[in-house]
Amino acid sequence: MRHLxxxxxxxxxxxxxxxxxxxxxxxxxxRDIKKVPTLRGRTVVNLFYESSTRTSSSFELAxxxxxxxxxxxxxxxxxxxxxxxxxxxxxxLTALGPDAIVIRAPHAGAAQLITGWTDAAVINAGDGKHEHxxxxxxxxxxxxxxxxxxxxxxxxxxxxxxxxxxxxSCIRAFGLMGAEVTVAGPPTLIPRGIEELGCxxxxxxxxxxxxxxxxxxRMQRExxxxxxxxxxxxxxxxxxxxxxxxxPRQLVMHPGPVNRGxxxxxxxxxxxxxxxxxxxxxxLVVRMAVLYEVLAGGERPRSGRGDxxxxxxxxxxxxxxx
Amino acid sequence: xxxxxxxxxxxxxxxxxxxxxxxxxxxxxxxxxxxxxECDIVIRDGRIAAIAEAGAGExxxxxxxxxxxxxHALPAFFDPHVHLRTPGQEYKEDIETGTRSAAAGGYCGxxxxxNTDPVVDEPETVRALRERAQTEAVVPTGFVGTVTKGMRxxxxxxxxxxxxxxxxxxxxxxxxxxxxxxxxxxxxxxxxVGGTILLHEEDPExxxxxxxxxxxxxxxxxxxxxxxxSESTMIARDGLLCLYEDATAxxxxxxxxESVDAVAAAKAVGARLTxxxxxxxxxxxxEAVRSLDAxxxxxxxxxxxxxxxxxxxxxxxxxxxxxxxxxAPHAINEKNVPFExxxxxVIGLETAFPVLYTELVEPGVIxxxxxxxxxxxxxxxxxxxPSTIAVDAEANIALxxxxxxxxxxADGWESRSSNSCFNGRAMRSRILMTxxxxxxxxxxxxxxxxxx
Numbered sequence: 001m002r003h004l005x006x007x008x009x010x011x012x013x014x015x016x017x018x019x020x021x022x023x024x025x026x027x028x029x030x031r032d033i034k035k036v037p038t039l040r041g042r043t044v045v046n047l048f049y050e051s052s053t054r055t056s057s058s059f060e061l062a063x064x065x066x067x068x069x070x071x072x073x074x075x076x077x078x079x080x081x082x083x084x085x086x087x088x089x090x091x092x093l094t095a096l097g098p099d100a101i102v103i104r105a106p107h108a109g110a111a112q113l114i115t116g117w118t119d120a121a122v123i124n125a126g127d128g129k130h131e132h133x134x135x136x137x138x139x140x141x142x143x144x145x146x147x148x149x150x151x152x153x154x155x156x157x158x159x160x161x162x163x164x165x166x167x168x169s170c171i172r173a174f175g176l177m178g179a180e181v182t183v184a185g186p187p188t189l190i191p192r193g194i195e196e197l198g199c200x201x202x203x204x205x206x207x208x209x210x211x212x213x214x215x216x217x218r219m220q221r222e223x224x225x226x227x228x229x230x231x232x233x234x235x236x237x238x239x240x241x242x243x244x245x246x247x248p249r250q251l252v253m254h255p256g257p258v259n260r261g262x263x264x265x266x267x268x269x270x271x272x273x274x275x276x277x278x279x280x281x282x283x284l285v286v287r288m289a290v291l292y293e294v295l296a297g298g299e300r301p302r303s304g305r306g307d308x309x310x311x312x313x314x315x316x317x318x319x320x321x322x
Numbered sequence: 323x324x325x326x327x328x329x330x331x332x333x334x335x336x337x338x339x340x341x342x343x344x345x346x347x348x349x350x351x352x353x354x355x356x357x358x359x360e361c362d363i364v365i366r367d368g369r370i371a372a373i374a375e376a377g378a379g380e381x382x383x384x385x386x387x388x389x390x391x392x393x394h395a396l397p398a399f400f401d402p403h404v405h406l407r408t409p410g411q412e413y414k415e416d417i418e419t420g421t422r423s424a425a426a427g428g429y430c431g432x433x434x435x436x437n438t439d440p441v442v443d444e445p446e447t448v449r450a451l452r453e454r455a456q457t458e459a460v461v462p463t464g465f466v467g468t469v470t471k472g473m474r475x476x477x478x479x480x481x482x483x484x485x486x487x488x489x490x491x492x493x494x495x496x497x498x499x500x501x502x503x504x505x506x507x508x509x510x511x512x513x514x515v516g517g518t519i520l521l522h523e524e525d526p527e528x529x530x531x532x533x534x535x536x537x538x539x540x541x542x543x544x545x546x547x548x549x550x551x552s553e554s555t556m557i558a559r560d561g562l563l564c565l566y567e568d569a570t571a572x573x574x575x576x577x578x579x580e581s582v583d584a585v586a587a588a589k590a591v592g593a594r595l596t597x598x599x600x601x602x603x604x605x606x607x608x609e610a611v612r613s614l615d616a617x618x619x620x621x622x623x624x625x626x627x628x629x630x631x632x633x634x635x636x637x638x639x640x641x642x643x644x645x646x647x648x649x650a651p652h653a654i655n656e657k658n659v660p661f662e663x664x665x666x667x668v669i670g671l672e673t674a675f676p677v678l679y680t681e682l683v684e685p686g687v688i689x690x691x692x693x694x695x696x697x698x699x700x701x702x703x704x705x706x707x708p709s710t711i712a713v714d715a716e717a718n719i720a721l722x723x724x725x726x727x728x729x730x731x732a733d734g735w736e737s738r739s740s741n742s743c744f745n746g747r748a749m750r751s752r753i754l755m756t757x758x759x760x761x762x763x764x765x766x767x768x769x770x771x772x773x774x
Contacts, residue, residue: 085655085659086659086660087655087658087659105660107660107661107662107663108543108544108545108614108660108661108662109543109614109660109661110660113614113659113660127660128544128545128660128662129544129545129546130543130544130545131544163544164544165544168542168544191536191540191541191547192536192537192538192540192541192547192549193536193537193538193539193540193541193542194538194541194542195538196538196541196542197541197542
């Protein structure tokens with residue numbers, strides 16, 4: 001795999017391969033020394049145009065665990081902040097010879113766009129409201145760990161689907177893995193035509209009892225009051241994930257950060273069927289697997305780097321401490 | 323009372339007027355004149371002097387003879403909707419490059435929109451533009467004035483003064499006239515000043531932050547969609563206003579089937595509304611936006627296949643009167659950015675006929691005659707004579723090789739900008755020569771001629 005721009009770049013086998021790799025990295029993560037030399041000598045640039053805690057930190061840690069050199073650029077304080085265009089920034093970074101660029105940007109297609117301006121492998125860490133493929137992969141990985149397989153499982157994605165890149169990636173990824181996906185939320189927050197991604201639509205949670213997994217989306221406060229829903233209070237009355245609506249067998253997920261008491265009640269968030277902390281742990285190993293896939297995955301001989309013999313392409317080296 | 327297209331401002335035929343021309347052996351096709359046959363067209367003093375049997379046309383002494391066997395001679399086109407970006411944004415386009423682009427597209431007349439910097443809301447600006455066109459424009463060019471001061475949609479411009487200065491009509495194109503009250507006043511005032519009002523129909527309250535057509539593609543891409551009702555509700559409003567005030571208005575660039583319905587409904591009750599379609603809305607859909615290439619970003623946006631089919635039907639049925647390109651040049655750095663950030667609009671003058679021929683005429687969707695008629699009909703909005711191939715008519719002719727194959731953009735563009743939504747597309751049919759007022763305004767290289 002050359003880049004990871006969208007779940008559409010993957011098929012089921014590709015998702016399974018990444019999750020399998022993530023599982024082997026999880027073994028490493030349980031050791032005393034958690035670092036492997038897999039990407040030694042490779043350079044990863046994290047280019048974040050939006051604030052992010054969990055995605056940027058887990059990509060940073062993933063790169064470090066794989067022994068890659070890492071540069072992290074956040075828009076605040078960088079030349080991006082001084083009005084430099086995306087194209088100029090990427091050209092500047094490319095002159096430093098990175099092997100991979102992990103990009104988070106507020107606009108759809110930003111990750112795809114920069115592939116035309118750099119030789120580096122590009123990983124989409126969220127592009128506008130379009131996609132967040134590593135989030136969907138870590139969610140699939142989390143579910144595989146708990147359920148074994150997703151075939152025939154019913155997954156409800158609840159909340160602000162309109163503004164959610166997580167929802168778009170998850171609908172695609174869960175569908176590829178054989179799940180039946182329903183999106184539910186206020187009609188003002190469900191975009192017309194979303195069904196064509198392969199999901200059902202519900203404007204109420206009346207039938208949420210059928211779900212094996214309930215995936216809550218973040219309600220963005222700044223988007224809400226008055227424009228899409230009359231109030232967050234009213235939203236919570238109709239769409240909050242709580243113990244009144246859900247039964248204890250239903251797994252609960254959320255990409256974070258959570259607005260406790262709005263899209264999900266505190267007792268459900270912290271309850272035994274909540275996978276929210278498992279998702280965060282999966283984030284690290286899945287992002288290690290994605291970096292491995294684009295930089296050492298073997299499908300792509302990287303020319304001109306002269307380090308093909310370093311063992312970077314050999315999965316066997318995963319277990320070697322750095 | 324209509325005027326010839328060459329009454330618009332342009333550089334003219336050059337010193338001593340146009341030379342004489344004989345176009346030999348082309349198939350002349352003009353549905354307006356009921357003409358479709360192989361013939362010689364003799365052009366003298368800017369007018370068509372004779373249409374003779376092929377090979378029989380006499381050659382006036384010193385005439386340039388154009389061997390056009392195998393070519394088609396069509397009445398040259400008229401574009402009621404062009405952005406020349408002058409004054410203020412000459413890095414995108416200016417009067418010379420824009421009109422060269424028009425000439426290369428087979429046009430003998432264009433009308434430039436007023437959303438420049440500054441906007442054309444003062445008579446002095448109109449006069450200055452006309453003066454520049456008289457030295458720089460290779461194609462006769464009309465200029466509209468804005469309907470409202472500063473295009474702010476609040477107060478009317480001095481429309482009478484603008485008309486006196488030579489504005490051919492009025493438009494706030496680029497922006498809608500949000501206020502129904504202001505729109506009504508403009509239509510009332512038209513009874514004093516004349517000149518049609520060209521309308522960019524869009525309700526910003528419904529467009530919100532939309533950047534592409536609303537539908538399955540926008541949902542999948544996570545791009546905010548512009549619903550079709552943003553356009554159709556405004557057309558419905560303005561159709562009713564035109565009817566009530568017995569005034570004339572022209573709806574620019576329809577994009578949606580609901581908009582076609584709204585225009586048809588207004589016409590059915592007798593409103594004097596005309597409407598226009600662009601080549602890109604007739605040939606592309608929102609599926610193209612999946613590429614996230616900003617050259618597919620325009621306003622109004624590309625919509626679904628069902629919309630496209632409705633637009634084609636409207637072209638056929640006459641609900642839509644003419645084709646306009648909405649030629650909207652932008653610099654590379656304004657397009658080479660994420661889709662949501664990119665400027666809206668595409669260039670279109672040089673591809674209009676070829677892409678419509680390739681996508682609609684060749685597959686048999688519409689007749690060539692219909693296309694030719696609709697590509698010239700924009701002149702009538704401004705009380706100008708549409709081109710025709712008839713004896714004594716002004717010689718405005720596009721010579722076209724319908725079999726020529728080329729790749730859009732491969733040889734660059736006459737326009738200063740290259741933001742075409744057809745870049746790289748295989749085209750069939752190419753404009754070889756454009757004759758305006760009997761003078762050669764454009765000649766494709768390597769197209770051979772001889773002197774008589």
